[in-house]
Amino acid sequence: MRVLLITPENRFIRAFRRGQLNNFAQLTMAYLAGFVRSPHRVRLVDEYTQSVNLDAPCDLVGITCNTPNAGHVYRMADGFRKRGRLVVLGGPHPTLLPDEASHHADALVVGEAEETWPRLLDDVAHGRLAPRYQASGPPALLGLPHPRRVLMADRGLLAHTVIATRGCPHRCTYCNLRQLYDPLLRFRPVDEVAAEIRAMPSPIFAFWDDQLFAHPDYAHRLFDALAGLRRQWAAMVTLSSTRDESLLAAAARAGCVCLFVGLESFSTRSLALANKSFNIVESYAECVARLHARGIAVQAGIVFGFDDDDAGCFTRTLDEATRLGLDGATVSLLTPLPRTPLFEQLERAGRLLTRDWSYFNGKTAVALQPARMSPESLWNGYMWFRRRFYSPDCIRERLHRSRVRTLQSCVLNWGYARALDNPVPGWPVPGGRRDAVLDWAVVRG
Ligand code: B12
Ligand code: SF4
CATH class of the missing domain: 3.80.30.20 (tm_1862 like domain)
Known part of the structure; x- marks a missing residue:
């Protein structure tokens, strides 16, 4: 099974963060990659420096999703699903609003994933993916795999x-x-x-x-x-x-x-x-x-x-x-x-x-x-x-x-x-203009 794990970043957050320079890398997807064992293969894409290719060859796409990225992630997830890929969403926003996120995923991981993510991988491999995975209690943080940092896009000293x-x-x-x-x-x-x-x-x-x-x-x-x-x-x-x-x-x-x-x-x-x-x-x-x-x-x-x-x-x-x-x-x-x-x-x-x-x-x-x-x-x-x-x-x-x-x-x-030089709107402008820009960011990805 080929697993593609994505760290998303909508155009506005990316522009803001890249301007700052001093951004240490996000850890979540490299860490979840540590749970993907042979014979399964895993690849990471981080939108901070890389583009998402909706046609990338893979069997399962995992995307971590915080609230400001939700619309961007949903559009990306819909794009993958249209192309026949299985999509699993996890992280803050799907944990907070699972019913909303469920419209854009084949499966959700709600909350902490140390127990549920390995189970989900096994279920996909056996063709029995469930719509929702949620841990029964607080996972113990013992014997955890190391994040697979070698798979991360080169971030130099900030990796x-x-x-x-x-x-x-x-x-x-x-x-x-x-x-x-x-x-x-x-x-x-x-x-x-x-x-x-x-x-x-x-x-x-x-x-x-x-x-x-x-x-x-x-x-x-x-x-x-x-x-x-x-x-x-x-x-x-x-x-x-x-x-x-x-x-x-x-x-x-x-x-x-x-x-x-x-x-x-x-x-x-x-x-x-x-x-x-x-x-x-x-x-x-x-x-x-x-x-x-x-x-x-x-x-x-x-x-x-x-x-x-x-x-x-x-x-x-x-x-x-x-x-x-x-x-x-x-x-x-x-x-x-x-x-x-x-x-x-x-x-x-x-x-x-x-x-x-x-x-x-x-x-x-x-x-x-x-x-x-x-x-x-x-x-x-x-x-x-x-x-x-x-x-x-x-x-x-x-x-x-x-x-x-x-x-x-x-x-x-x-x-x-x-x-400071990022041209960003100051407060919500109802209507489609900004959505159109976000759409553009996904289409480009
Ligand atoms: C480090 C950190 C950052 C770093 C790096 C971001 C990152 N995600 O690594 C930086 C400084 C860049 C950052 C920025 C921001 N952050 Co921040 N950040 C954190 C922090 C402190 C730790 C994240 C982390 O690495 N956790 C360790 C990893 C291993 O755990 P995890 O991400 O929680 O993932 C676990 C589960 O959620 C699950 N999981 C997560 N995703 C997925 C996906 C799949 C497919 C699966 C199966 C499972 C799964 O598996 C993991 C293991 O259990 C969290 C607080 C927290 N403790 O979560 C806030 C937090 C994630 N950030 C938050 C926010 C709001 C932001 C910003 C929007 C703040 C801002 N105004 O700039 C930006 C957004 C940046 C972006 N790129 O989108 C909020 C998100 C809330 C929400 N509703 O979305 C949090 C929860 C803080 C809070 N106290 O509320 N952040
Ligand atoms: S609850 Fe803890 S992590 Fe959250 S803002 Fe307060 S001190 Fe920080």
């Missing part, structure tokens, strides 16, 4: 990502994690993670865990195992977990050079509304300074569009972010992803501007009616912030304050500044 844990103990109202994964926080054995990292040739890599510091004991053991490997790595953590000095010291010894920290907002009320009061605004400066003191650069997550945000929030955030000496920021628009508490609240209040999922990407469109400003003001403020934050003056001032890994930060900031 190497790894996952050690699954889940997050928090419940932010805009986050989909609770709806996607079993709530049980799980960990891969440290020696298995270390062996996988040792086998990766690159001197740098990223952990794709949602919250690498979620369990301090586990994190300590992991960092001890990495300490001798002489690799440099980045990871995502919550701000509150960076208060643990010994954990930070162990992370730095193990090669941590950058942490993505979800600050999200400088408004205590916005954080409370997002169920994120574990972020304490008054502690931001101290936490950032603590990371800098360990030689760890801080890439902050910043989100605009919370109900406490008014037209003044953009300048206030710029002042604070500059004062902190943030090394970089991933700036997003608050987006009500399906089935989150935020989505349900806004839907009840009639504040969803669209149900076209392609607009739910948090970068190129405003999908909600803000409480204290117009969608246009939110869009303009978000773009203003990004332009100012990534202006040469602001970059110079922030990096001067930080003084940590300046060269690395200059490259990252330059990448984010480049991404």
